Amino acid sequence: GAVVSQHPSRVICKSGTSVKIECRSLDFQATTMFWYRQFPKKSLMLMATSNEGSKATYEQGVEKDKFLINHASLTLSTLTVTSAHPEDSSFYICSARAPTGQGVTPLHFGNGTRLTVT
Amino acid sequence: GEDVEQSLFLSVREGDSSVINCTYTDSSSTYLYWYKQEPGAGLQLLTYIFSNMDMKQDQRLTVLLNKKDKHLSLRIADTQTGDSAIYFCAESISGGSYIPTFGRGTSLIVHP
Numbered sequence: 001g002a003v004v005s006q007h008p009s010r011v012i013c014k015s016g017t018s019v020k021i022e023c024r025s026l027d028f029q030a031t032t033m034f035w036y037r038q039f040p041k042k043s044l045m046l047m048a049t050s051n052e053g054s055k056a057t058y059e060q061g062v063e064k065d066k067f068l069i070n071h072a073s074l075t076l077s078t079l080t081v082t083s084a085h086p087e088d089s090s091f092y093i094c095s096a097r098a099p100t101g102q103g104v105t106p107l108h109f110g111n112g113t114r115l116t117v118t
Numbered sequence: 119g120e121d122v123e124q125s126l127f128l129s130v131r132e133g134d135s136s137v138i139n140c141t142y143t144d145s146s147s148t149y150l151y152w153y154k155q156e157p158g159a160g161l162q163l164l165t166y167i168f169s170n171m172d173m174k175q176d177q178r179l180t181v182l183l184n185k186k187d188k189h190l191s192l193r194i195a196d197t198q199t200g201d202s203a204i205y206f207c208a209e210s211i212s213g214g215s216y217i218p219t220f221g222r223g224t225s226l227i228v229h230p
Binding site for chain 1: 126151153163217221
């Protein structure tokens with residue numbers, strides 16, 4: 001089946017530093033990937049849609065200069081949290097759609113990254 | 119109200135059936151999904167149903183869709199302790215590029 005790998009699974013950083021999270025589609029090419037943020041006891045919030053070879057599309061209220069997204073290849077998207085602050089601490093999950101050539105396919109998710117900013 | 123609503127908790131005894139319910143608001147929903155999330159992990163797609171279907175069964179999982187009431191349910195037969203997790207209902211519509219909108223998730227607790 002379609003596998004999405006996310007790295008690192010857990011990261012602790014100091015306030016003011018930047019953190020990069022990688023999302024890879026292991027056995028398929030993904031022209032589009034999606035970045036979600038999950039708050040405790042809350043649903044998943046779509047942050048942005050990452051488009052291979054072009055700029056990401058950010059959801060309303062998400063700061064594009066703070067959450068930098070790069071989708072340089074068909075199998076890799078990165079999310080960089082710049083100048084991280086404690087309120088950025090959260091669970092970040094990426095996802096991608098595996099093309100089957102048969103209509104719309106569901107999203108497949110990575111295992112998430114737990115970011116803690118101290 | 120939210121687009122996709124679920125109850126937050128469900129507790130069942132091992133071996134019983136679990137039924138997790140979900141309601142959604144957009145009548146143009148095309149696909150409806152159930153995802154499972156174990157602690158500290160990402161979301162695992164369990165099953166999905168196209169809006170022109172009423173029911174889909176896959177081993178221990180049965181999905182029922184009532185389009186008139188905009189109600190989706192997931193039944194897990196013979197629930198096991200390994201089924202303990204958070205279950206997310208999600209809908210997607212063609213107008214939204216099929217990007218799913220998630221509910222808050224139902225925590226299923228299975229006790230012996």
